[in-house]
Amino acid sequence: MAPPSRTKSAFQSFVRKSDDRRLERAFGTRGMLRVVFGRVARAYDPSKAPEAEGDLAFVLRDRDVAPEDQRVWTVHLAPTGAKVSRGAPAAPLLTIRASLPDLVRMAAGELSPGRALLSGRLDLDGSFLVVIRLAPAFGVKSPL
Numbered sequence: 001m002a003p004p005s006r007t008k009s010a011f012q013s014f015v016r017k018s019d020d021r022r023l024e025r026a027f028g029t030r031g032m033l034r035v036v037f038g039r040v041a042r043a044y045d046p047s048k049a050p051e052a053e054g055d056l057a058f059v060l061r062d063r064d065v066a067p068e069d070q071r072v073w074t075v076h077l078a079p080t081g082a083k084v085s086r087g088a089p090a091a092p093l094l095t096i097r098a099s100l101p102d103l104v105r106m107a108a109g110e111l112s113p114g115r116a117l118l119s120g121r122l123d124l125d126g127s128f129l130v131v132i133r134l135a136p137a138f139g140v141k142s143p144l
Contacts, residue, residue, distance in 0.1 A: 015108035023101040024062075030086075033060075036104070037073045037084040040138070044075070044082035049137035052077050055089035056134075059097040071100075077134075094126035094134070113140060 015023065027036055037058065046052070060071040072088040098106070102121045105111035113135075116122035124131055135141060 012108045012110065015104055015110050018101075020099070020101040023104050027104055028100055033071065033073065033100075034084070034086075036107070037075060039107070041075050041082035041084045043138050044077060045137050045139070046077070046079055046081055049077075049134050050079070052093075052130075052134055052137065053079065054093040055091070057089050057092040057095040058103070059088075059095060060100045060103065061097055062099065092126065094124060094130050097123040097125070 014026075018026070027033065040058075054077055056075045056077065058073045058075065060073075062071070072086075074085050074087060074089045074092070076083045076085070076089070077093075098116065098121060102111060102116055106113055106116060106122075111121070113122060117124065
């Protein structure tokens with residue numbers, strides 16, 4: 001297995017050279033989505049948001065799919081870490097809406113969450129205090 005920095009560099013290079021359709025094909029299967037959201041869950045550091053507990057809903061927008069048929073994943077935050085599951089949570093702390101290619105670009109550092117938010121490529125529903133509090137726990141700057 002390649003060292004993490006080498007793997008990250010290869011991932012970033014792949015994302016940089018890919019258009020939306022290629023990223024959707026590469027990461028859009030149920031199995032790959034489980035890997036993507038599993039990485040989101042593993043990136044969570046509960047020590048940086050000790051009071052955070054609840055669910056984050058990730059709604060993957062797709063131009064070719066009706067809103068009610070969008071793919072939804074849940075990342076459940078707990079004091080011991082985070083877990084991922086497919087489907088919508090009953091009462092999310094925060095709902096994050098983005099296309100899968102934009103989510104992958106944010107993960108690769110090719111698109112900043114702040115720029116995505118300002119350009120309408122990322123929508124957040126919920127308390128902005130939650131956003132500000134959780135961003136460091138995922139190792140990212142707050143998009144606000």
